[in-house]
Amino acid sequence: MFYWFLKTIVIGPIIKLLFRPWVEGEENIPEEGAAIFASNHLSFSDSIFLPLVVSRRVTFLAKSDYFTGRGIKGRLTAAFFKGVGQLPVDRSGGKASNAALTSGLKVLRRGELLGIYPEGTRSPDGRLYRGRTGVARMALEGKVTVIPVAMIGTDKAQPTGKVIPRIMRVGVRVGKPLDFSRYEGMEDDRFVLRSITDEIMYELMLLSGQEYVDMYATSMKDRLVSAARAKARELQEAAKPGSAAPELEKALDAAEGKARPAPASESSGTTSASTSEDDSDGDAPVVAAS
Numbered sequence: 248m249f250y251w252f253l254k255t256i257v258i259g260p261i262i263k264l265l266f267r268p269w270v271e272g273e274e275n276i277p278e279e280g281a282a283i284f285a286s287n288h289l290s291f292s293d294s295i296f297l298p299l300v301v302s303r304r305v306t307f308l309a310k311s312d313y314f315t316g317r318g319i320k321g322r323l324t325a326a327f328f329k330g331v332g333q334l335p336v337d338r339s340g341g342k343a344s345n346a347a348l349t350s351g352l353k354v355l356r357r358g359e360l361l362g363i364y365p366e367g368t369r370s371p372d373g374r375l376y377r378g379r380t381g382v383a384r385m386a387l388e389g390k391v392t393v394i395p396v397a398m399i400g401t402d403k404a405q406p407t408g409k410v411i412p413r414i415m416r417v418g419v420r421v422g423k424p425l426d427f428s429r430y431e432g433m434e435d436d437r438f439v440l441r442s443i444t445d446e447i448m449y450e451l452m453l454l455s456g457q458e459y460v461d462m463y464a465t466s467m468k469d470r471l472v473s474a475a476r477a478k479a480r481e482l483q484e485a486a487k488p489g490s491a492a493p494e495l496e497k498a499l500d501a502a503e504g505k506a507r508p509a510p511a512s513e514s515s516g517t518t519s520a521s522t523s524e525d526d527s528d529g530d531a532p533v534v535a536a537s
Contacts, residue, residue: 258295263299269418276303277424308347308350311336397455
């Protein structure tokens with residue numbers, strides 16, 4: 248009841264008026280029966296925009312953190328997710344993964360629509376990452392089709408960490424249902440599950456136009472966090488008296504109009520041509536993303 252109250256009276260009309268979401272492939276949404284919406288995940292607001300453009304109810308598997316927050320914000324968030332019927336999922340793996348599977352199958356066996364983000368978490372940089380095989384297992388055990396859905400522009404409307412969204416148009420592109428009944432009874436074959444998941448992610452790549460990265464989004468997030476910590480330590484070291492980074496020292500000298508003495512090899516006129524080319528190239532080292 249609260250789901251429809253929010254969708255049709257409170258939140259829905261306001262969001263439609265402000266963001267004017269557009270939809271492509273609406274004819275691919277089944278009017279009845281169970282199915283899985285497998286969507287890319289760019290923003291927290293994906294779980295709001297997708298159900299808004301679907302006339303039927305869509306139940307998402309949401310991370311359990313949304314239901315266990317503390318303080319006023321945490322309690323309001325938990326109340327919102329519970330009110331709209333979202334299901335908490337513990338992403339720690341093992342028995343928790345089986346519990347998530349069971350919860351999802353209950354939704355499907357009621358003949359309803361289930362929303363899943365195969366990447367497992369929001370994209371850290373707008374690219375599409377490797378899918379988790381849980382979506383494939385649910386499709387086979389639930390004997391349902393998978394409908395690929397691409398969210399367009401939600402990361403620009405509400406980037407990660409931004410509470411108040413930017414008012415702009417966003418879109419939802421719905422692909423044709425994918426039927427995996429040919430793999431019936433093979434839900435315990437990990438190679439089959441990977442093949443199905445990769446097929447789903449390929450369709451999402453085509454629908455969204457995102458660059459695909461063959462690694463898990465969580466692994467990329469770990470890399471980015473590690474790089475940020477290393478950079479923070481480097482800046483802390485550079486801030487210590489007498490230990491400024493060479494780049495900082497050069498910038499200070501330039502600002503003061505001073506010329507730093509050149510190394511002996513340069514002052515002696517023996518600088519090689521290759522060194523000069525490297526200096527003028529302007530390339531900066533980058534961290535590999537795949």
